[in-house]
Amino acid sequence: MTPPEVEKPVPSTPSSVAMISTLGLISMIAGLSVVLAFQFTDPIIKEKEHLALEQAVFRVIPGIDEERATRRSFALSADGLVPLHEKSAANANLFAVYDASGKLAGIAMEGAAQGYQDVVHTLYGYDPDCECIVGLTIMKSTDTPGMGDKKTVEGNAKFMANFSHLSVELAADKRSLLHSIETVKHGTKTQAWEVDAISGATITSRAIGKGLSKSTDELLPLISRHLQEISKNPEIKQKTETEVTQ
Amino acid sequence: MAEKAPMIELRTSPHVRRAQSVDQIMRNVVYALLPVCAFSVYQFGISAFALLLIALLACIGTEHLFCRLSDKPTTVGDYSAVISGLLLALTLPPGFPLWMAALAGFVGIALAKVMFGGIGLNVFNPALVGRAFVQAAFPVAITTWTPAFAPGRFTEFIPSTLTLPFTEPVAVTQWVKDLAVDGFTGATPLALQKFGNGALAHVTTSTTDLFMGMTAGSAGETSALLILVCGAYLIFRRMMDWRIPAAMILGTFVTAWGFFLLDPSSYPTPVFMLFSGGLMLGAVFMASDMTASPVTPVGVWIYGLLIGFLTVIIRLFGGLPEGVMYAILFGNAASPLISVVTQPRVYGTSGKKRKADS
Amino acid sequence: MANPASKQKPITADTFLRGLWEENPVFVMLLGLCPALAVTNSAINAIGMGGATTFVLLGSSALVSLLRKLIPKQVRIASYIVIIATFVTIVDYAIHALSLELYNALGAFIQLIVVNCVILGRAESFASKHRLTKSLVNALGVGVGFTFALLCLGSVREILGSGTLFGFPLFGDSYQPWVVMILPPGGFFVTGAWLLLFAWLKERKQRKVTQEKETVHAPG
Known part of the structure; x- marks a missing residue:
C-alpha cells in the first residue's frame, strides 16, 4: 500500500515572488495594450457616435439643411436649463436645432416606454411655434421583427x-x-393629439405614444419657461464675429 | 434468475370485454372531434375544410416520412397523428394560408413527437407546438380573423387561404369590407376585451353568442356547447379523464372570479373567460392529451388548476389576448414534476416512513 | 518540463483542419453556444462575431504560447483570463470604431467572448503546451471553424427570417419572413437542425466503413 505513495514526488510550489512577478508582467502587458487600443480608437468612436446622434436629431426636424444647420445640447430639469458642451452631450435630454440663419428650427427630445419585449427608445422633433411634434425616429426597439x-x-x-x-x-x-x-386603436383617430396605432402592432404603437406623452408632459412646460434661452444661439454669433475679424 | 417470471394478468370482473387499446381510444377521440370540425366548416365554409384537410395530411405525411427514414413500421395507423392534425387546424384562424398550416403540421409532429420518440413519449402536445411555432413565425397571419357565416362561404375561399407558398398572405381587409358583416372589427371577443378602449368592450359580446359559437375566432374554438357535448361523449365512454377539463375550467373560473370581484369595471366576468377563445377546446381536447399530462389523481387536479390559473393570468396581463396555448404547454412541461411529487402512498406502507427509517 | 519543446511533432495540415472540421467547436464539441445562439440572426453579425472571436483566439494563443514557460501552474488560469480579457477589450474598441451598427447588433456579446470556453480551452489545452507557430495555426483553425459554424447558423436564420442574405433581398417583396427564425427560439431550432444533419452524416459514414469492412472480411 505505501510504496507507490512514496514514489510520487511532491509537486513543489514555486515561490510567491515568481507568481506575483509573472502576474504583474502579464497585467502590465495587458494594461499597456488596452490603453493603446483605447487611445487609438477613442476619437474615432466619439466621432461616429456624434455623427449618428446628429443625423438622428436632424432627421426629426424637417426642412433642415444638414450642411449648414447647427445644434446645441441641453440638460433640462425642474431645477433649470444647463447648456452642455459637446463632450458631455451624453447627459443631454434636449437638442436644439438652428437653421442656417441661426434661428431655432426645432427641438429634439427622447421618449422611452416599455414595449412588447423591451423599452422602445424614440427621438422626436418639437416645433415650439406650432406647438406640435413634427418628426419621429426609432432609436432602439427590440419588439417582434416584422411588426x-x-x-x-x-x-x-x-x-x-x-x-x-x-x-x-x-x-x-x-x-x-x-x-x-x-x-x-387603428383607424379611430379623431383628434389632433391622438396617435393612430399600427394594426397588428398595438403594443409597440402604445409604447411609442406613451414614451412621447411622458416626455412631453414633463419637458414641454419647462421648455416654455426657458424658450428664450434655448432660442439664442451663441455659436452662430461667435462664428459671425470671427468672420468679421478675419 | 434468467427465467422469465410467469405473467399473470389480473382484472376485476366482469371479464367480458377487452381493455381499450390505444388506437381504439384515439379513434373515438377522432369521432368526438368530427362534429366540432363539421361545425367549423359550416361556420367558415370551404376555407375551414381545406385547412382541416391540409393540416391532417401534413401531420400524417410527416409521421409516415419519419417512420420510413428511421426504418420503423409506420405508426400512422394509431390515429394519434390524425388527432394532432385536426386539433391543429381547429386552433388556426379559418383564413390561415394553407402552406403555413402544412408547415405547422410538419413542425408539430417532427419537433414535438418524432424527435421525442413517437406516441407515448412526447413531452408536449404536438398540435400546440405546431401552433406555437407559426404563432412566433407569422404573428400577423395568425391574428388575422375573418367573420363567421360569410354569405358565400361554401363557394369561395377566403382570399388569404390560397396564398402561394412562402409568400405573404393576401390582404383580407377589402374582402371583409365587401362582405359588410355588421359590426365586424377584425378582432375576436378576447382581443376586443384586451385592446379595446374602455371597460365596456367585453359587454358587447353576449354570452349566448359565445356559448353557441356565433363569433369570430379560430376555426374550432368558438362553439363551447358543441365541444362540451363531444367531451361528454368521451367521458361517458371512459376514454378521457374527466378531472382534467373539470380542473382546468374550475381553475379558470376561480381565478377570473377573483379578479372580477377585485375590480368588476376593468376585469371581464368569469363566464366570459370560460366561453371565449380556445378555452373549451383546450380544456377538453388538448390539456387531456394522455402522454403529456400527469398520471396521478391528485396530480391531474393540480395540472388542470395550474393551466386554468395560467390561462387567466396570461390573458389579463400578458402581451397576447389568448393564453390557453401557452398555459397548456407550460402545464405539459410541469406534468412530469407533478407526477413525481404526487406519488400515492404504496398500500401497506406508512405515511411517516421517513421517521421510522431514522 | 524536461523534454517538451524538442519532442514536439511538426505542424501538419491536421493541426489546422482538426479545429475546422473534426473538432468543430460548435457542431462537434458544442462549445461557445452562447454567442452561437444569441447573435447569429444575420450573416453579417455571424461573421462579425466569428471574426472577433478568431482575433481573440489568435492573440491569446500567441501570448500564452510565448509566456508558457514563465507562467507557474498555480496561477495559469488567472493569467489566461487576464490575457484573454485584454484582447477582448481591444476587439471591443476596434468593432466600436469600425462600425456602430455592428457594435449595437452584437451588444454585450463582444464582452462575453471573455467567458467563451473555446478560447480558454485552446489556451489551456494547446497553446500552453506548444510552440508559437503551431499554436497560431491551431487557433486559426478553431477560429475559422467557429466562424464557419456561426455563418452556417446566421445565413439560414437570415434567409428564412428576413428573406435576405448579407442584407440583399433574395426572394422579392412578396416573401413572407419566418419571424421566429430571427428570434432566440430560431437559434435553437437551426442549431438543432444542423446538429441533426452532422450527426446523420457521421452515422452514414460510419455505417459505410463497417459495411466495407464486412465486405472485405467476407471473402477472406
Whole structure:
C-alpha cells in the first residue's frame, strides 16, 4: 500500500515572488495594450457616435439643411436649463436645432416606454411655434421583427404620418399640456393629439405614444419657461464675429 | 434468475370485454372531434375544410416520412397523428394560408413527437407546438380573423387561404369590407376585451353568442356547447379523464372570479373567460392529451388548476389576448414534476416512513 | 518540463483542419453556444462575431504560447483570463470604431467572448503546451471553424427570417419572413437542425466503413 505513495514526488510550489512577478508582467502587458487600443480608437468612436446622434436629431426636424444647420445640447430639469458642451452631450435630454440663419428650427427630445419585449427608445422633433411634434425616429426597439422593429415601424408611412403634425398644445397656464398624447386603436383617430396605432402592432404603437406623452408632459412646460434661452444661439454669433475679424 | 417470471394478468370482473387499446381510444377521440370540425366548416365554409384537410395530411405525411427514414413500421395507423392534425387546424384562424398550416403540421409532429420518440413519449402536445411555432413565425397571419357565416362561404375561399407558398398572405381587409358583416372589427371577443378602449368592450359580446359559437375566432374554438357535448361523449365512454377539463375550467373560473370581484369595471366576468377563445377546446381536447399530462389523481387536479390559473393570468396581463396555448404547454412541461411529487402512498406502507427509517 | 519543446511533432495540415472540421467547436464539441445562439440572426453579425472571436483566439494563443514557460501552474488560469480579457477589450474598441451598427447588433456579446470556453480551452489545452507557430495555426483553425459554424447558423436564420442574405433581398417583396427564425427560439431550432444533419452524416459514414469492412472480411 505505501510504496507507490512514496514514489510520487511532491509537486513543489514555486515561490510567491515568481507568481506575483509573472502576474504583474502579464497585467502590465495587458494594461499597456488596452490603453493603446483605447487611445487609438477613442476619437474615432466619439466621432461616429456624434455623427449618428446628429443625423438622428436632424432627421426629426424637417426642412433642415444638414450642411449648414447647427445644434446645441441641453440638460433640462425642474431645477433649470444647463447648456452642455459637446463632450458631455451624453447627459443631454434636449437638442436644439438652428437653421442656417441661426434661428431655432426645432427641438429634439427622447421618449422611452416599455414595449412588447423591451423599452422602445424614440427621438422626436418639437416645433415650439406650432406647438406640435413634427418628426419621429426609432432609436432602439427590440419588439417582434416584422411588426414592431425599427425598420417596420419607420416603413409604415401611415403610422409615421401621425408624427408630422401631432398637437401638443400647452394649456393657458403653461404648466401642463392641454391634451396629453393618447394612442388609439387603428383607424379611430379623431383628434389632433391622438396617435393612430399600427394594426397588428398595438403594443409597440402604445409604447411609442406613451414614451412621447411622458416626455412631453414633463419637458414641454419647462421648455416654455426657458424658450428664450434655448432660442439664442451663441455659436452662430461667435462664428459671425470671427468672420468679421478675419 | 434468467427465467422469465410467469405473467399473470389480473382484472376485476366482469371479464367480458377487452381493455381499450390505444388506437381504439384515439379513434373515438377522432369521432368526438368530427362534429366540432363539421361545425367549423359550416361556420367558415370551404376555407375551414381545406385547412382541416391540409393540416391532417401534413401531420400524417410527416409521421409516415419519419417512420420510413428511421426504418420503423409506420405508426400512422394509431390515429394519434390524425388527432394532432385536426386539433391543429381547429386552433388556426379559418383564413390561415394553407402552406403555413402544412408547415405547422410538419413542425408539430417532427419537433414535438418524432424527435421525442413517437406516441407515448412526447413531452408536449404536438398540435400546440405546431401552433406555437407559426404563432412566433407569422404573428400577423395568425391574428388575422375573418367573420363567421360569410354569405358565400361554401363557394369561395377566403382570399388569404390560397396564398402561394412562402409568400405573404393576401390582404383580407377589402374582402371583409365587401362582405359588410355588421359590426365586424377584425378582432375576436378576447382581443376586443384586451385592446379595446374602455371597460365596456367585453359587454358587447353576449354570452349566448359565445356559448353557441356565433363569433369570430379560430376555426374550432368558438362553439363551447358543441365541444362540451363531444367531451361528454368521451367521458361517458371512459376514454378521457374527466378531472382534467373539470380542473382546468374550475381553475379558470376561480381565478377570473377573483379578479372580477377585485375590480368588476376593468376585469371581464368569469363566464366570459370560460366561453371565449380556445378555452373549451383546450380544456377538453388538448390539456387531456394522455402522454403529456400527469398520471396521478391528485396530480391531474393540480395540472388542470395550474393551466386554468395560467390561462387567466396570461390573458389579463400578458402581451397576447389568448393564453390557453401557452398555459397548456407550460402545464405539459410541469406534468412530469407533478407526477413525481404526487406519488400515492404504496398500500401497506406508512405515511411517516421517513421517521421510522431514522 | 524536461523534454517538451524538442519532442514536439511538426505542424501538419491536421493541426489546422482538426479545429475546422473534426473538432468543430460548435457542431462537434458544442462549445461557445452562447454567442452561437444569441447573435447569429444575420450573416453579417455571424461573421462579425466569428471574426472577433478568431482575433481573440489568435492573440491569446500567441501570448500564452510565448509566456508558457514563465507562467507557474498555480496561477495559469488567472493569467489566461487576464490575457484573454485584454484582447477582448481591444476587439471591443476596434468593432466600436469600425462600425456602430455592428457594435449595437452584437451588444454585450463582444464582452462575453471573455467567458467563451473555446478560447480558454485552446489556451489551456494547446497553446500552453506548444510552440508559437503551431499554436497560431491551431487557433486559426478553431477560429475559422467557429466562424464557419456561426455563418452556417446566421445565413439560414437570415434567409428564412428576413428573406435576405448579407442584407440583399433574395426572394422579392412578396416573401413572407419566418419571424421566429430571427428570434432566440430560431437559434435553437437551426442549431438543432444542423446538429441533426452532422450527426446523420457521421452515422452514414460510419455505417459505410463497417459495411466495407464486412465486405472485405467476407471473402477472406
